[in-house]
Amino acid sequence: MKVYFVGAGPGAPDLITLRGAKLLGQVKMVLYAGSLVPVEMLRHCDPAAELIDTAKLDLEQQQACYQRAQAADCDVVRLHSGDPAIYGATAEQMRRLDALGIAYEVVPGVSSFTAAAAAVQAELTKPEVSQSVILTRVSGRASAVPELESIARLAEHRATMCIFLSGPHLKKIVGDLRLHYPPETPVTLVYRASWPEQKTYQGTLATVLSETKRGAWNLTTMMLVGAALDRGEQAESSLYSKDFTHLFRVVKKKRKPKNAEAITMQHSEKETL
Numbered sequence: 061m062k063v064y065f066v067g068a069g070p071g072a073p074d075l076i077t078l079r080g081a082k083l084l085g086q087v088k089m090v091l092y093a094g095s096l097v098p099v100e101m102l103r104h105c106d107p108a109a110e111l112i113d114t115a116k117l118d119l120e121q122q123q124a125c126y127q128r129a130q131a132a133d134c135d136v137v138r139l140h141s142g143d144p145a146i147y148g149a150t151a152e153q154m155r156r157l158d159a160l161g162i163a164y165e166v167v168p169g170v171s172s173f174t175a176a177a178a179a180v181q182a183e184l185t186k187p188e189v190s191q192s193v194i195l196t197r198v199s200g201r202a203s204a205v206p207e208l209e210s211i212a213r214l215a216e217h218r219a220t221m222c223i224f225l226s227g228p229h230l231k232k233i234v235g236d237l238r239l240h241y242p243p244e245t246p247v248t249l250v251y252r253a254s255w256p257e258q259k260t261y262q263g264t265l266a267t268v269l270s271e272t273k274r275g276a277w278n279l280t281t282m283m284l285v286g287a288a289l290d291r292g293e294q295a296e297s298s299l300y301s302k303d304f305t306h307l308f309r310v311v312k313k314k315r316k317p318k319n320a321e322a323i324t325m326q327h328s329e330k331e332t333l
Contacts (some may be wrong), residue, residue: 068142
């Protein structure tokens with residue numbers, strides 16, 4: 061048997077990968093995070109599959125599910141929100157599967173930070189503005205963020221930042237960001253990107269606190285911040301410039317007429333005379 065860690069994507073049932081949806085339809089046991097994965101996502105599952113909501117289960121109870129599937133020799137999908145590689149708590153499950161001798165595979169998914177950018181039609185990297193994207197979050201009860209990775213320290217780079225689970229901590233986050241980003245820096249908030257109840261806010265570090273209500277943005281809010289979000293005129297990449305040559309596109313240089321040099325010399329002689 062094998063366990064498949066499948067990225068469910070940000071929420072919309074049609075934003076799961078084809079591979080992930082296919083696996084859901086094949087396995088007989090699906091473990092999913094009910095607090096983060098919408099019920100509509102389960103429509104991809106085999107009607108006969110056992111569906112287990114892990115929101116109320118601790119790690120040992122989840123391990124027991126894997127062991128039961130191992131005894132029955134049936135494959136399992138462990139359905140995680142977004143992409144399993146980001147805040148997925150998958151490494152600790154994999155360690156236990158290694159100890160049990162259970163094989164596993166990871167199927168990537170669309171992350172909520174890219175879904176948030178898509179919701180407001182934003183590009184997170186722009187030439188001469190920001191070529192780096194920092195994914196981070198604030199410290200929580202389940203796991204603390206190392207001091208060297210605090211938002212105040214990361215803000216020194218003034219790169220584009222995507223801050224997960226930012227809703228309840230907006231005041232502190234904005235205070236830390238303003239230590240390094242100018243007040244006019246664009247800010248976007250996206251609550252439950254791609255879900256039916258999705259909502260967005262676009263403003264700046266100077267306006268976000270006064271224009272949003274305290275408590276109106278819950279845990280599943282993504283905060284995007286950085287100059288790259290500015291929709292004003294900015295430098296363009298050379299990649300698609302008509303004069304830019306690369307392996308797949310050769311720019312043909314204009315050739316001078318064959319007798320161009322002779323004609324030029326004749327004109328020069330006439331002007332001299």
